[in-house]
Amino acid sequence: MSTYNPLAEALNKDLQDGAPQIFDMLSARGKSIYFPSKGILGQTAEAKGAKINATIGTAFEEDGSPLALECMEAMVNVPSESFLYASSYGVQKLREEWGRLLAVKNPGLRGKTYSLPVVTAALTHALSVAGYLFVDSGDTVILPDLYWDNYELIFNEACGAKFSLYNTFINGGYDVAAFSQALHAGGGGKKIVLLNFPNNPTGYTVTEDEAKALAEAIRGAAEDGSKIVVLLDDAYFGLVYEEGITRESLFSLLVDLHPNVLGVKLDGPTKEDYVWGFRVGFMTFGFHGAGDGQLKALENKAAGIVRGNISNVPNLSQSILLKGYTDADYAAQKKQKYGILSGRARKIRTVLEKRPEYARSFEVMPFNSGYFMCVKPIGVTAEAVRKELLANFDTGVIVLTGLIRLAFSSVPTDRIEDLFDNLHKAIQNLRLKG
Ligand SMILES: Cc1ncc(COP(=O)(O)O)c(C=O)c1O
Incomplete structure (x- = not known):
């Protein structure tokens, strides 16, 4: 008998009914997590607009505006609503704007299906949420041997995962053959791949041909029966300086590659928009044949993790970003x-x-x-x-x-x-x- 909370059961059912292979990619913690839509947050949402609202633990002035210290308010040029909690999913308008920008920045995504981005406390947290959702103790994460050292804390220490490292460069380019070999090692089953372009520490992004070759290697393994979660750390997205180098996230190639391939795009304004201290990031899901129910189930699980570890991401940062993205300059x-x-x-x-x-x-x-x-x-x-x-x-x-x-x-x-x-x-x- 399953011991999942009924809300987790409902999300799991959405995944199992429409995409059982994606359900199989979840970690044990990923299977049991859910968004507590019936708790304080759900009840608060239901009470929105009520004449007397004694629900959530924020405070309001006698006139109903957010209760804020004037000296704090005077320092920021965004509405005082941004002093209140943001949703655990993130500010809805910012999620929509980032989702829209994804297709502007990645023309290959246009017309393709992917989830609404869920807001995280920047990339590190997005990676950690991905670890929670997909990585069990003893799992292997496949990544190049030149990688950002914080992956060790996130995946080795926090999740108990092992790394399968492949050679990064050969003849001045990406060693796609080494990647493919690492992906095929040990036969089929669940695989977790972590790709990071532009890369830290090397500053390398794959060429357009290499990007296609990586996607083909992933497709090949999926056709052979592997179920592959591909985590894309796109922290430095957009900062490509040479010709022939792919300008798009690999997410464009992965979202409709194969039903057995789940693309998880982790990105954010930290490096792209030069706001390192804002602590805002995004997590977006896509796979071939994804239906709304399954994408929503993944969003709900991600937001449930956010709720359980940081509750929500700074509203002030999200409000400033939203204003910035819609600024004419x-x-x-x-x-x-x-x-x-x-x-x-x-x-x-x-x-x-x-x-x-x-x-x-x-x-x-x-x-x-x-x-x-x-x-x-x-x-x-x-x-x-x-x-x-x-x-x-x-x-x-x-x-x-x-x-x-x-x-x-x-x-x-x-x-x-x-x-x-x-x-x-x-x-x-x-x-x-x-
Ligand atoms: C490859 C890579 N991913 C993620 C991050 C973390 O980004 P954030 O500051 O948004 O958590 C960094 C920061 O150095 C990075 O180099």
């Missing part, structure tokens, strides 16, 4: 900021071309997008270079999996030349010291 300003980052990426290319001697000091890893690029020092360890740069060159860098990660997003264009010069000199110094 939004697109032009975003383009201008993109120009700054793409200009830095171009500057790096120029510096590297101008200084062929750098090739004696470090190998440049493939990069074409995002906030970062990586180099592999020759003949010395990355950690020794990091320390030397800090001690003698007043320069800070990050070491990750044997590589040096350079966040050009943070370095003014006129310091980029010095950054590489310091790097070269630090490596040469260390080599001389032996």
Whole structure:
């Protein structure tokens, strides 16, 4: 006999009736979670507009406006309604606007079916909600060997998952064959894939051909009977600087790829719109043959997780974003900021071309997008270079999996030349010291 709450039972039934393969992709916690629509939130919603409303734990002035300290209110230029709780699903208008923007930014999504985005407390939280929904202790997450280190806390430590790491690069491009091999390893069954483009730490996004090849590899495994959850960490979406590199999220290819493939798009304004401290992100679901009932069931489960761990995402941040997205200058300003980052990426290319001697000091890893690029020092360890740069060159860098990660997003264009010069000199110094 099942021990699920009846509300979870109802969501599970929506999934089992319409898409049993998607139900099978859920973790044990994912199967038992539900949105508590009959509790405080549901009862509050029912009482909306009542003459006397003694439901939710917020406070109102005698005239019915939100009770707020005037000194706080004076600091923000959004309605004081944003001092109240947002829904656990997120501000409805923002969800709709982000969903609309998804199809503007990804023309391949137009006419395709996907859920309404559920708002999370930025990407880290979206990843963690995805872990809750899909990852059981002992499960394997398939990801490239160059990855954002926080995945370890989110998936290894919090969910108890193991990583199956495949080689990231081959011959200056993405090692799609290594990905495909990792995906097919161990035969069929449930698979969890995590893809991140533009990538942290490498700043690499797949080419259009590589994107198609990745999707084909996923389709092949699905046709062989695997049920595949593909988590797309699109944190740096839109920051692509070179030709031939895919400008769209892989979500466009995945939402109608195969019934056995669930695309879970995790994205948000953190890096895209330069609001790191706002803590707003989104989680959107899509799979071939998805019906409204199943997509709503997934949204409800995601919102139930939000309700259970942070209750809801800052309303103030969501209100500011919504205002920003509908501002007449939004697109032009975003383009201008993109120009700054793409200009830095171009500057790096120029510096590297101008200084062929750098090739004696470090190998440049493939990069074409995002906030970062990586180099592999020759003949010395990355950690020794990091320390030397800090001690003698007043320069800070990050070491990750044997590589040096350079966040050009943070370095003014006129310091980029010095950054590489310091790097070269630090490596040469260390080599001389032996
Ligand atoms: C690949 C990747 N995913 C997710 C995040 C986290 O983003 P957020 O600040 O929105 O939680 C980062 C931030 O560094 C990142 O590099």
